[in-house]
Each structure stands twice: as structure tokens, then as C-alpha cells.
Amino acid sequence: MKTLVYVLFLAALVSNIVYTAQSIGEYKDVTHYQYAITWAPTYCKYLIEDHCVPNLPDRFFMHGIWAGDASGRTVDNCRVEPPIPIGVLKKFEARLSKSWPPIIQGMTAFRLWGHEYRKHGVCLKDWTATNYLNFADRVSLNNNITKLLETNGIKISSTVKYSRGAIEKAIQTKIGAGFSMYLGCQQVGTLYYLKSAAICIKKIDDTKILNVYEFVSCPQRIDPNYNNCGGGKTEEENIFLL
Numbered sequence: 001m002k003t004l005v006y007v008l009f010l011a012a013l014v015s016n017i018v019y020t021a022q023s024i025g026e027y028k029d030v031t032h033y034q035y036a037i038t039w040a041p042t043y044c045k046y047l048i049e050d051h052c053v054p055n056l057p058d059r060f061f062m063h064g065i066w067a068g069d070a071s072g073r074t075v076d077n078c079r080v081e082p083p084i085p086i087g088v089l090k091k092f093e094a095r096l097s098k099s100w101p102p103i104i105q106g107m108t109a110f111r112l113w114g115h116e117y118r119k120h121g122v123c124l125k126d127w128t129a130t131n132y133l134n135f136a137d138r139v140s141l142n143n144n145i146t147k148l149l150e151t152n153g154i155k156i157s158s159t160v161k162y163s164r165g166a167i168e169k170a171i172q173t174k175i176g177a178g179f180s181m182y183l184g185c186q187q188v189g190t191l192y193y194l195k196s197a198a199i200c201i202k203k204i205d206d207t208k209i210l211n212v213y214e215f216v217s218c219p220q221r222i223d224p225n226y227n228n229c230g231g232g233k234t235e236e237e238n239i240f241l242l
């Protein structure tokens with residue numbers, strides 16, 4: 001994350017030079033959005049250079065809403081936007097501090113929201129920062145995946161392991177039976193520790209104000225960071241939720 005902060009700093013100074021070094025996504029490639037969340041206990045335990053905010057509750061935290069293409073990769077940096085005006089950020093401060101707080105020490109909420117909007121949010125075509133932040137707040141509040149796992153019997157434990165299928169089933173009770181999602185794990189030997197998840201959504205209605213959306217099945221994607229839990233052995237009970 002220090003690197004990220006540094007890149008953001010550089011980007012502010014010489015935005016054009018840094019920008020051209022990034023991949024530039026195109027709106028036409030966007031097929032869905034990904035609601036990306038981080039399981040704080042495992043994510044924080046395995047951070048290398050940075051530290052998490054102390055005493056975080058054991059739950060998922062929203063990472064962001066990302067645009068994705070037909071192969072499941074994110075589509076980023078579709079246009080260059082100036083920083084979100086401070087007045088806009090302040091309007092969201094009270095709401096988003098609950099639904100979307102930063103979990104890395106030293107990362108301010110405004111910087112997190114601004115970074116996610118300028119990298120990912122700009123690929124939600126024609127959406128302003130206000131549209132994006134409203135949508136993020138709505139999706140986070142209405143989709144408490146921590147609670148969903150709990151109510152479906154997937155609980156934090158240092159002794160009980162779960163199969164990828166069991167975790168998926170719990171989440172599918174909300175998004176739809178058989179729908180694919182991304183589950184990211186920290187692998188330790190033959191064990192996997194759940195670290196992140198993403199579920200895929202699609203806007204049904206293009207009016208930005210109503211924010212009407214539905215869940216869709218995520219495109220198939222093998223990714224060492226975002227979709228590696230269980231290493232493909234879906235029915236083996238080898239995932240810990242710590």
C-alpha cells in the first residue's frame with residue numbers, strides 16, 4: 001500500500017506520464033461490475049509492509065466496485081478524472097465511513113474513495129463521482145456478506161474448515177443458485193485462508209439515480225490473487241475462515 005500511496009502521489013504531480021504507463025480500459029469491454037470485499041483478519045495478518053487499523057472487527061470490508069470484462073479481468077482507467085472535489089467527499093463522509101471505511105493504517109477514507117473512483121469508477125460510463133459513491137454505499141449496505149456467511153453456518157473458527165462449495169452455497173442464497181463468484185485465499189501449505197471475495201452485478205436500469213441492479217454469474221477466471229481458493233478442488237474441506 002505504501003507503493004500505492006507513492007504512485008498516487010506521483011500521479012498527482014505528473015498525472016499524464018504515470019497514466020500512460022497504466023492500461024487504459026475501454027467502456028465497450030465492460031460486461032459487469034464486481035463488488036470486491038476483503039476479509040480483514042486474514043488480509044491484515046499477511047500484509048507485508050503496511051499495517052491495518054488496530055482492533056478492526058472480524059468482517060468483510062468493501063474494497064470497491066470494479067468494472068469487469070467478459071474474461072473477468074477488471075477494466076480500469078477508462079478516462080482521466082480530476083480528484084473528487086472535497087465538497088463531494090464531505091457529503092459522503094458520514095455514510096461511507098460506515099459502509100466503506102479504509103482498513104490500512106495511514107490510508108484516509110477520502111484517498112481510498114478517490115482512488116477507487118479514478119481507477120475503477122471511471123469505467124462505469126458517464127457516472128460521476130457522486131453516482132459511483134452512492135452506488136457503492138447502496139451495494140455495501142444491502143449486501144452484508146459477513147452476515148450472510150454467519151446465517152448460513154459459515155463461522156469464524158480455528159478448527160472447522162469449509163469447502164469452497166459450502167462458502168459459495170452460502171453466498172448463492174443471496175445472489176442466485178449456481179452463480180459463480182471469486183474467492184481469494186492466502187495459501188499456507190495445503191490450507192487456504194479466505195482473504196477476499198467478489199460477486200458480480202449488473203445494472204438493470206440505466207438511470208444512475210435509482211441504482212437498480214441484479215446479480216449475475218461472474219465470468220470464469222483463474223487469478224492467483226482474486227480467485228484461488230481451494231485450487232480448483234471445490235469439494236475438499238480446506239478453507240479456513242479465521
Ligand SMILES: *[C@@H]1O[C@H](CO)[C@@H](O)[C@H](O)[C@H]1NC(C)=O
Pocket residue numbers: 057059060098099140144146147150
Ligand atoms: C454486517 O454484519 C456483521 C455480522 O452480523 C456485523 O458485525 C457488521 O457490522 C455488519 N455491517 C457491515 C457493514 O459489515
